[in-house]
Amino acid sequence: MLSAEDIRVTLGRKPVLHGIDIAAEPGKMTVVIGPNGSGKTTLLRALSGDVPYSGAAHLHGFDIATAKPWELSPWRGVLPQASSLSFPFTVREIVRLGIREGLAGGESGIVTAALARVDLAGFEGRMYQELSGGEQQRVQLARVLCQVWTPVAEGRARYLFLDEPVSSLDIRHQIQIMDVAREFARSGGGVLAILHDLNLTAMYADHVILLKSGHVHASGAPRDVLTSDNLSTVYDYALAVNRAPGDEAVFVLPHGAAGRGIG
Amino acid sequence: MTFTEALSAVRPKATDEGDRSALARATIVVLAAVLVMAFFFSLASGASDASAWRVFLETLGFTSGALEGADRIVVYGIRFPRAVLGMLIGAALAVSGAVMQGLFRNPLADPGIVGVTAGGSLGAVSFIVLGSTLLAPVAAIFGIYAVPVGAFLGSLGVTLVLYRVATRRGQTSVATMLLAGIALTALAFAFTGLLIFRADDQQLRDLTFWNLGSLAGATWTKNLMAAPFILPALAISLLISRQLNALALGEATARHLGIDVQRIKIVAVVCVASATGAAVAVSGGIGFVGIVVPHLLRLLIGPDHRFLLPASALLGAILLLFADAIARQIVAPAELPIGIVTAIAGAPFFLWILLRRRGILDL
Numbered sequence: 001m002l003s004a005e006d007i008r009v010t011l012g013r014k015p016v017l018h019g020i021d022i023a024a025e026p027g028k029m030t031v032v033i034g035p036n037g038s039g040k041t042t043l044l045r046a047l048s049g050d051v052p053y054s055g056a057a058h059l060h061g062f063d064i065a066t067a068k069p070w071e072l073s074p075w076r077g078v079l080p081q082a083s084s085l086s087f088p089f090t091v092r093e094i095v096r097l098g099i100r101e102g103l104a105g106g107e108s109g110i111v112t113a114a115l116a117r118v119d120l121a122g123f124e125g126r127m128y129q130e131l132s133g134g135e136q137q138r139v140q141l142a143r144v145l146c147q148v149w150t151p152v153a154e155g156r157a158r159y160l161f162l163d164e165p166v167s168s169l170d171i172r173h174q175i176q177i178m179d180v181a182r183e184f185a186r187s188g189g190g191v192l193a194i195l196h197d198l199n200l201t202a203m204y205a206d207h208v209i210l211l212k213s214g215h216v217h218a219s220g221a222p223r224d225v226l227t228s229d230n231l232s233t234v235y236d237y238a239l240a241v242n243r244a245p246g247d248e249a250v251f252v253l254p255h256g257a258a259g260r261g262i263g
Numbered sequence: 264m265t266f267t268e269a270l271s272a273v274r275p276k277a278t279d280e281g282d283r284s285a286l287a288r289a290t291i292v293v294l295a296a297v298l299v300m301a302f303f304f305s306l307a308s309g310a311s312d313a314s315a316w317r318v319f320l321e322t323l324g325f326t327s328g329a330l331e332g333a334d335r336i337v338v339y340g341i342r343f344p345r346a347v348l349g350m351l352i353g354a355a356l357a358v359s360g361a362v363m364q365g366l367f368r369n370p371l372a373d374p375g376i377v378g379v380t381a382g383g384s385l386g387a388v389s390f391i392v393l394g395s396t397l398l399a400p401v402a403a404i405f406g407i408y409a410v411p412v413g414a415f416l417g418s419l420g421v422t423l424v425l426y427r428v429a430t431r432r433g434q435t436s437v438a439t440m441l442l443a444g445i446a447l448t449a450l451a452f453a454f455t456g457l458l459i460f461r462a463d464d465q466q467l468r469d470l471t472f473w474n475l476g477s478l479a480g481a482t483w484t485k486n487l488m489a490a491p492f493i494l495p496a497l498a499i500s501l502l503i504s505r506q507l508n509a510l511a512l513g514e515a516t517a518r519h520l521g522i523d524v525q526r527i528k529i530v531a532v533v534c535v536a537s538a539t540g541a542a543v544a545v546s547g548g549i550g551f552v553g554i555v556v557p558h559l560l561r562l563l564i565g566p567d568h569r570f571l572l573p574a575s576a577l578l579g580a581i582l583l584l585f586a587d588a589i590a591r592q593i594v595a596p597a598e599l600p601i602g603i604v605t606a607i608a609g610a611p612f613f614l615w616i617l618l619r620r621r622g623i624l625d626l
């Protein structure tokens with residue numbers, strides 16, 4: 001179980017998070033949304049142990065602030081927004097880095113399976129630095145998947161922390177990667193993802209946390225959080241939430257732009 | 264079977280696409296074999312004539328008395344300790360380069376280029392010149408190890424300052440690193456110059472030759488001075504090779520993968536300072552080995568440190584034996600400082616790397 005209370009982060013002299021409460025349950029897709037600068041990435045970095053925070057954050061009883069890196073690594077993988085690589089590794093060599101020692105045996109099988117999951121079957125021999133941005137992002141996701149290969153271990157859920165996992169992907173791969181994350185949650189793992197796309201959020205989230213200037217503006221089921229009122233206030237822009245005919249899925253249209261344009 | 268054929272025989276099959284470990288292992292075996300040959304050629308080559316084969320047989324005890332008189336003294340008394348020292352130094356410099364590049368996440372980091380060698384020189388010269396006066400109490404504690412300890416401390420100091428200056432939040436700026444290296448080198452040279460000013464004639468002669476980098480005067484004592492610093496540093500470097508791989512993805516990602524990044528960085532810095540410092544202490548500033556060797560090997564077997572580090576140790580040792588052979592032959596019966604040979608070969612190579620990376624990397 002991942003839970004955090006009253007998380008506050010100050011970067012430099014600027015307070016970024018002002019007391020965030022958050023819980024990401026196993027088996028669910030928890031999605032954090034909010035405008036640029038609302039503190040989404042900072043929240044994820046705090047929960048990954050990358051930035052100091054005040055408040056309490058725990059993953060399966062480990063205090064994230066004080067736990068050793070190797071205590072947390074079996075329980076959560078982190079996909080950062082952007083990755084850099086300093087040496088010319090092949091795709092296989094990168095993905096293999098996600099496999100922890102002692103997990104050997106079928107190592108190459110896991111690499112191949114992970115690459116297939118992110119639609120990069122056959123990319124093992126390619127040089128990472130020669131891939132497109134979207135392909136690199138999916139290689140990194142394959143590496144993270146290797147780290148938490150089985151969603152549940154010793155009766156406890158593993159977690160995927162995803163910071164804008166589909167930001168540089170085309171529409172098909174966006175859906176594919178979101179499906180991978182959902183499947184991970186359906187198999188008992190936990191997913192905490194930052195998304196920008198409100199429609200993908202509506203489609204995939206089980207629980208939505210809407211951030212505004214370092215505060216939680218709203219939190220709950222998608223249909224309760226994704227309302228015209230909430231979104232228009234937080235994004236400071238007229239946004240209309242509609243229900244798709246036939247099913248109950250919500251979709252979001254930028255109302256103001258429509259009014260200003262051809263309409 | 265040619266070398267290329269041997270390599271293609273172990274080239275990964277379709278299912279191992281992207282896995283260069285078989286190639287890397289084969290390369291290490293080949294390098295080890297070449298090193299053995301280079302070692303015996305090094306024992307045999309020089310002004311006194313003794314064939315490598317005869318030396319080989321005699322050394323392994325297959326023949327006895329094939330080498331006589333002066334030959335025997337030259338081969339075992341002079342060339343043997345010199346070849347061993349050359350291998351130690353070559354391995355130390357190449358592995359230091361590779362580890363430093365892994366630590367700074369940059370293939371241009373090299374102890375010689377960023378001032379770590381100069382810091383080691385300053386530390387060593389301090390003890391050579393002041394060892395019997397100002398630093399006498401300290402020198403007395405460490406005995407023959409005073410000079411390598413001084414070099415180690417000098418190298419360590421420069422590496423720590425460099426890391427603090429060039430790295431912010433786990434990101435190393437190449438430009439800052441190289442410029443800080445220039446400043447630190449200049450500073451270390453200035454203080455070294457100040458010390459040389461106070462040196463007496465005998466010390467001065469030692470220092471001049473030593474500054475250019477040389478294996479001349481290699482003795483078992485020098486091997487004993489260097490080995491306790493170099494061998495543990497090499498062994499410990501190998502132990503952190505997996506962690507250095509993860510570090511290539513950035514410090515945050517390495518931490519997410521379960522690595523205590525802070526500890527690995529400290530271990531890497533101490534290893535580099537220890538190996539570089541000891542190398543400088545006994546042989547002066549032999550440059551460019553640390554940048555040329557890992558770079559060539561990365562082109563061949565890839566950047567996986569589990570293979571890159573042992574392969575670097577072997578190729579570094581080979582390279583130094585060859586450079587030493589050239590240094591001894593080219594102006595025989597006199598000999599060039601080996602640092603001149605490695606600089607003449609290595610500096611253009613460094614420029615070539617810069618040319619290749621121009622445009623890929625902002626410098």
